[in-house]
Amino acid sequence: MTFVEDNELTVRLELVGVVRRDHEGAEKEILCEISFSARGGEITAVIGPSGGGKSSLVRLINRLAEPSCGRIYLGETDIGSVDPLQLRRAVALVPQKPFMFEGSVLDNLQRPFVYRQQPPPGLDSEEVRRALLLARLDPSMGQRDARSLSLGEQQRVSLARALITRPRVLLLDEPTSALDRRNADALAATLRDICRSERLTVILVTHDLRLAGRVADYCLYLEAGRILEEGSAEQLLARPNSAELRRFLAEPSEQEV
């Protein structure tokens, strides 16, 4: 199972009529009738205020949670029919808060292999070097204690850990929320490169408009569980149509967190 489409190395992601309720039979919909398609090899940003359902959305794509209605396709495959453990190898999610397991950076990078009962790659292996370089971490970092790193470094280890098993889709949940502006800009550049070099399909959830503007090919505006507007990043950020998006763009507090 590869999810790779004919003649292409990238994989398209499509959501059709996705609804998510808090729990079975609940009235309130966290996500209502979400349909969009993210082109393979591109960065699709989902922007919008906190509590609008952005995080819930990415959690559905690697099946950390299940949609109440609707379907999600990866290439031609309905992800509902795929074993979640298999799916999560192809669709990596980098959570908002980088969690470091006890031990060294290397221990953290080896985790995905341990979970799959594969021999973990060593410090000098091609996989480890590649993952560290992709996340712009110095190869000498491997032996450092992961929990002693700065938040920005932890965020990068978290990214490297997600990339080490060569996923096809990368889901990023507020990757810059813990970073200062300089680190956030550096991360933006990294993401751009990774997406290109790895031919990754990236879904980037953020309320950091600066980040979205710098890296996104396509943009969705999500508020109160609905997509209110979508289009190219330039168009959405520069010429918003809806009153909601205009208000969101004008609110400085949302952009600086």
Add this chain to the structure above:
Amino acid sequence: MESQTMVNLELLDLVLAYGLVLLAIALARLRRIGQEGQMLWASLRMVFQLFAVGYLLHFVFAVKSPLPVIAILLVMGAFSLQVMGGRIRHKMPHFYQVVGTSLFIGCGGVTFLFCTLVVRYSPWYDPRYLIPLAGMIIGNSMNGASLAAERLAAEMRERKDEVETALCLGASGRQASESAVRNAFRAALVPTVNTMAAMGIVSLPGMMTGQILSGTEPIIAVRYQIAIMCAITGAVSITAYLILLQGYRHYFNKAHQFDVE
């Protein structure tokens, strides 16, 4: 024969002893701690409950049939389950089912093996042995079980980020909850291990002192105490292990999705 060596307590003696409780209540009243009513009520409950259980055992000893003995043990187990349910605030999913079956298998199994292989009395249901031995095993296992259950629920809540990160990296539910389960198991075993280490120095265990009071040779009482401590350790660890083995599963569904609260 042994009971002949022991001084019998008359009702009047008990009244005299109860005077000490009254003294305690008087002291409480003097200092106005406002607990006198509760103290009186608790002491009366104690007297009533113990007499009730005494007459019940008197009756069960006389019947010489396994049924009432088994019934008493089941009531003990159910009661300990209910006590745990009341005491633990954050219960794991399917709490009563998980803890109930684990207590039943852990305590039942160890008690059975202990009585038939180690103590080897007959008949197997002899209440004089079975009730106190099973009672001690159940009582200690209850503590271990509630620690395991409480800790697992707490770990799962506190380690939400860790568990979800592991799931994102392709871990199964079992792999993702490994450290939570490990910590809960450790917590469940701590009191038993401490008790074993301190035994004989910090505390003279109740069963041993009871046997010595009733005229048993101290060395024999010590042998019993060692044997029962081993049984308790086994029962606590098996019960806690079974709780964790079943318990973590209920935090995940078939799709390895983590579902806390």
